[in-house]
Amino acid sequence: MTETFHELDHPARLLMGPGPINVHPRVLRAMSVQLLGQFDPEFTGYMNEVMALYRGVFQTKNRWTFTIDGTSRAGIEAALVSTLCPGDDVVVVNAGRFGLLLAEIAERCDAKVTFVEAPWGTVVDPQAVEDAVKRVRPRLVACVHGDTSTTMAQPLDEIGAICRAHGALMYVDATATLSGMDVPVDAWGADIVTAGLQKCLGGPSGSAPITISDQAAEHIFSRRHVEKGLAGTGGAAGAGRRIASNYFDLAMIMDYWSEKRLNHHTECAPMLFAARECARLVLEEGLAARFERHAKAGAAMTAGLEAMGLSIYGDKAHKMTNVTGIWAPEGVDYDRVKVRMRTDFEIEIGSAFGPLTGKIWRIGTMGVNARKHAVLQTLAALEAVLRWEGFQAPAGAGVDAAAKVFA
Structure with a gap:
């Protein structure tokens, strides 16, 4: 008899990669x-x-x-x-x-x-x-x-x-x-x-x-x-x-x-x-307000990542407001960080293509996820995972820096 498998019932992950993101x-x-x-x-x-x-x-x-x-x-x-x-x-x-x-x-x-x-x-x-x-x-x-x-x-x-x-x-x-x-x-x-x-x-x-x-x-x-x-x-x-x-x-x-x-x-x-x-x-939200919300969420994410001691990828003068690339620190297991973000915190961040494969992670702040709680949760989880992996991120610095941007 053909197996029918189980009803769909997976965790409601916070999708903070470069897309897809959580649906409104x-x-x-x-x-x-x-x-x-x-x-x-x-x-x-x-x-x-x-x-x-x-x-x-x-x-x-x-x-x-x-x-x-x-x-x-x-x-x-x-x-x-x-x-x-x-x-x-x-x-x-x-x-x-x-x-x-x-x-x-x-x-x-x-x-x-x-x-x-x-x-x-x-x-x-x-x-x-x-x-x-x-x-x-x-x-x-x-x-x-x-x-x-x-x-x-x-x-x-x-x-x-x-x-x-x-x-x-x-x-x-x-x-x-x-x-x-x-x-x-x-x-x-x-x-x-x-x-x-x-x-x-x-x-x-x-x-x-x-x-x-x-x-x-x-x-x-x-x-x-x-x-x-x-x-x-x-x-x-x-x-x-x-x-x-x-x-x-x-x-x-x-x-x-x-x-x-x-x-x-x-x-x-x-x-x-x-x-x-x-x-x-x-x-309904209005284009100007929506652009501002995405820009603020992206700026908060960037500020939080830098406060943790991480380096932003690329020319910051032309950076997208809604996707941020960060260099993976030396000595940290690139793939395991992504896995632990998902398995321990139910948060997805993105890997990279081509010459950037295994070198940068990509974090999106888009749509319903371009909001304060999603940014702060992601930064707090990433700090914990990086510390577990041996990277000495200053405790709480990422969340504090991002919160100041929102304030």
Whole structure:
């Protein structure tokens, strides 16, 4: 007989890594609401409400603002596969793991990638981006706003102006920053921006908010009617440029989210309800207040870690407010610290990627966890674990320093 296993009953851990984070209780409640048919007028009304709400979250007037069914990477892939044609040039602003991801997806679209790079722990100089754009004349410039692999936030004001000046579309991956740091889509002049619920928005992974400018939408729609037989033949505008993916075809998805309601997929109702409630929470709190809350929690975490004698990773002038990297002290068992945080205190902190593997831990202060109690609990637990591991952190110094920031 096949084993049925036990009912789900795991500890309610405090998720203080770089994401996912704990889901807001109101979002959990929204996800438990009974399903509706995808063309039920009440359900399509909810879809319209989601579009309106996320215009506020993205700080945009873009008509095409909605959600993609899938994780934040689904939003990234939909944006790139629907925008880039085979042979297109794309400039990728890269200073971490997720800049490399943008390049990998662009290469799978048979685009030609030009990197503008900076060492991990720093950000890219906008002048280097402009030099590359002038040289390459790309269709798209692709950037990550906050790269959780390095905890750095790339300034984007100048890059948006560069794209507008040279006729390039601008794509931004704002997965880790939307609603936690300022993401002024229209002020940046960004053409496509995507995110996910599982970071500052305080929801579960599985829905990817996206906003698309009229200029980008026009380009995407121009690829909708290209016939398969034209692929690779060159010649007329649009020839060989049909969007290669069905699921991630933004032209089809936009038709689904339009008044036409042309069937593309069956919308995941619980995720739509979750995305809707996440946005409601953001706008009820107010963007300015929410950014301030995330900034204060991040500053308190940083102050507490430094008071414990730990070193912050990367260029502090460009540090994300909502994710902090700390160097693991010499002589401390890197993996065992993470394990003991989880098993002794039910708190999760993050490890690292690539060249930082085994060298830094990453601690997030996002969404419902960007609050005083979560910061103080994490610092107190980390101090205890580090002392058990032989690192002489000053007793109580981390909590005291963080509490002063909140005070």
